Amino acid sequence: MNQLFKEHIVVAQNASGRNMNVPMYRFVGAKPGPKVYIQSSIHGAEVQGNVVIYQLIQWLKTLPICGEVLLVPNCNPVGTNIKAGEYTLGRFDPVNGTNWNRGYYYDDCFIRKFAHSIEDEESVASIKSRFRLEMKQQLQTRLNETWGIGLAQHLNLKLQQLAFDADYVLDLHNGPVSTRHLYVPEYAKESASLFNIPHVIFMPQVFSGALDEATFCPWWLLADIVSSKRQKPIDFAVEAFTLEMGSQEVISFTEGEYDAKSILTYLTAKGCLPKCDILPEKMSRKAVMLRNYKTLFTRQGGIVEYIVKPGDVVKKGEVLAKVLNVDNLDTDEATTEILAPCDLVAILHFPSASVLSGTQLYKCFTEYFEL
Incomplete structure (x- = not known):
């Protein structure tokens, strides 16, 4: 069966000099397969994702896994604890004013330079391994910036180091008062129907600072360059999504179970859960281009x-x-x-x-x- 490892990562220090940790739950399957990364609550008021991750953990304790699933609930403890009366004001770094979901790293020039290092006969697996290694080195360089970096960017880069190792990245969010909706890169349109989410936004190859974009934009650009160079389609089999699961400031264990099953259907289709028999619901799904x-x-x-x-x-x-x-x-x-x-x-x-x-x-x- 799967192995479960619980770890902690330091994401910040408070004004007393104490480390602020977040838990990580890592499930490792008995057989090889894709790597999955799921995080929740980058914005402090968006708490439902923690319940979804709780429900996922209950399922993953019993479902055989191929590969690895890393779950990081409550990934922003600073934002979660910024309260004003009954409201959580955890959307922005309180010191620098930065949106907690806009400090991830993307460098078009770095990707193009890396693409020039790829030999004509290099395998896709080798390219992925080298690109991940060099990308994580770029992230560490920015974390070690001589002049320092803002709190939100530091948090984002620490999380991005974890996410960039994954083949499938899910960032769990909530809207203010919202219905379920899903952000999907245009190249992954077929995956939109694998979630039980009725509203879908298709994203272009444009980086605006969010985690899903920081994951899919580098691989998308690299695939385009290598495909053009080799004159055949290259698929690195990396996808990333933002899942908006209803309204912020509230949780529901019943709705959390529903959304956990929705994620399980996606992971099953991607070969991560070979014994899972949960299928996507037949439902009306309305879609729109981001523009x-x-x-x-x-x-x-x-x-x-x-x-x-x-x-x-x-x-x-x-x-x-x-x-x-x-x-x-x-x-x-x-x-x-x-x-x-x-x-x-x-x-x-x-x-x-x-x-x-x-x-x-x-x-x-x-x-x-x-x-």
Whole structure:
């Protein structure tokens, strides 16, 4: 059966000089196979992924594994503990203001330089091994920067060292008030239907700082260069996804079991779980290209009733929300309706009823299609 190893990694130090550790649960199967990396809670308020990892651990104690699965719950203990009253303010590094999910490393020039070192007859396995080694050296160099680096970037680079060893990387997130949705690199479209997630965003080969991009962008670019050089398709069999599993600040063990099974269906399809018989659900899956995943900003501030819920399909001109202006309660201008600018699917909305002008009120699928 599988071996389970529990380790800890130091990701930061607090102001008292004490190390801040996070646990890592490593399952090693009896037979060779792919490496999988799964983390949760890079943003402090996004806690449901910890329950999903708990449920995964229960399954992986009994399911034979080919290869290795590394699970890192609560990977950002700093963010988890930034509280203001009942709210968790763990989206940004409190010292430097950096988004905790935007400090990962990517260097186009390094990848192109590495590609020039590849001999015509070098095997895919050899290329992967050398690229991983050199990439991790790049990450360590940045961690050892003479002038130091910010807290968020330090955390990201430590986690990226773990993730870049993996063939399949899953970063578990939550939206503010959100339905399930999945970010998928365009080259991995076929994998979108392996998860029980009804809304899919296809990502281009563009790096914006997130972990999934820091994983798939280097391999994608390297595959393109080597494929062009050898004039045949090269597949390094590396995929990375961001899974958004509902709303932040809440957990559900029932929903966690559902999402754990969703991940198990993906790992089964990728050859990691040879004895697992859980299959993807037959369900409607709506997809959109990233450029058509739109944010609706408010033109006015006020107090908002969110009429459309995450996951709702909306026609152009229908009412999304209603805004109350307390300075005009005695006039006809006391309320304003916010209308859908086009046909859309609401994916998430702002968590508070009190909004400033320019607030990201809704994020929506436009020009979507069925998978």
